[in-house]
Amino acid sequence: MKFRSARHILAFTLLATSIFSSAKSPNQEDSWSVLNKITHKRTYTIETRDRKCAWGRITEVTPERLTATVNNPKSYSPETVIFRRPDVLRVAAGRRVYYSGRSSWVDVSLTRVEGRERLKIVTTVGKTYEATLPYTVSDDGITLHAPAKATKISKSDIALVYDVVVRPLTDTGEYLQGELGPMIIFDPYLYEYGLHLEQYVPVLLYRADDPEDNTPAQCAQR
Numbered sequence: 001m002k003f004r005s006a007r008h009i010l011a012f013t014l015l016a017t018s019i020f021s022s023a024k025s026p027n028q029e030d031s032w033s034v035l036n037k038i039t040h041k042r043t044y045t046i047e048t049r050d051r052k053c054a055w056g057r058i059t060e061v062t063p064e065r066l067t068a069t070v071n072n073p074k075s076y077s078p079e080t081v082i083f084r085r086p087d088v089l090r091v092a093a094g095r096r097v098y099y100s101g102r103s104s105w106v107d108v109s110l111t112r113v114e115g116r117e118r119l120k121i122v123t124t125v126g127k128t129y130e131a132t133l134p135y136t137v138s139d140d141g142i143t144l145h146a147p148a149k150a151t152k153i154s155k156s157d158i159a160l161v162y163d164v165v166v167r168p169l170t171d172t173g174e175y176l177q178g179e180l181g182p183m184i185i186f187d188p189y190l191y192e193y194g195l196h197l198e199q200y201v202p203v204l205l206y207r208a209d210d211p212e213d214n215t216p217a218q219c220a221q222r
């Protein structure tokens with residue numbers, strides 16, 4: 001009986017630990033890990049905290065750094081550059097950001113979702129909202145405009161805001177998407193984009209516990 005009781009206590013402890021772990025808010029490490037879930041076969045803009053930018057392909061992402069093959073504007077030849085994680089402010093492809101190293105309400109307000117993209121809002125009490133168009137972002141919160149009624153989520157009640165964006169195509173895939181048009185559904189590698197079955201990743205844009213940085217994005221050549 002004592003053995004069975006001990007076993008039940010152990011099982012309950014493991015279950016409680018699992019529930020607690022899954023309920024914890026994602027941290028910056030989780031946000032950084034998105035860079036290993038997107039294709040590395042395309043060109044990204046990598047912006048550092050000194051507001052310098054490089055354009056190139058990611059070759060490796062570890063918990064401490066990002067390695068990329070970037071274009072050297074002076075020699076016109078690619079070179080390998082290692083970026084320390086604390087130095088990276090943003091990694092983007094076009095208008096879509098795939099990593100943000102800051103907490104910014106301005107970034108949330110400037111986000112423009114398309115298709116099935118959406119904002120994921122987590123409140124301080126753990127409630128989650130999925131914000132699809134139409135919605136509005138103001139200085140004091142986010143308003144979801146449903147047909148029946150509007151729901152206002154105050155900024156003071158928001159803990160996290162993610163931009164849930166589509167995984168990017170490779171450079172070749174993006175070119176073929178433009179060339180094939182509707183015929184993309186017959187491509188064995190790109191059909192899911194034509195049928196709107198593409199996968200999405202969550203990009204953390206705002207975290208209430210972190211200092212807020214709403215300075216304008218600037219991108220000078222490295």
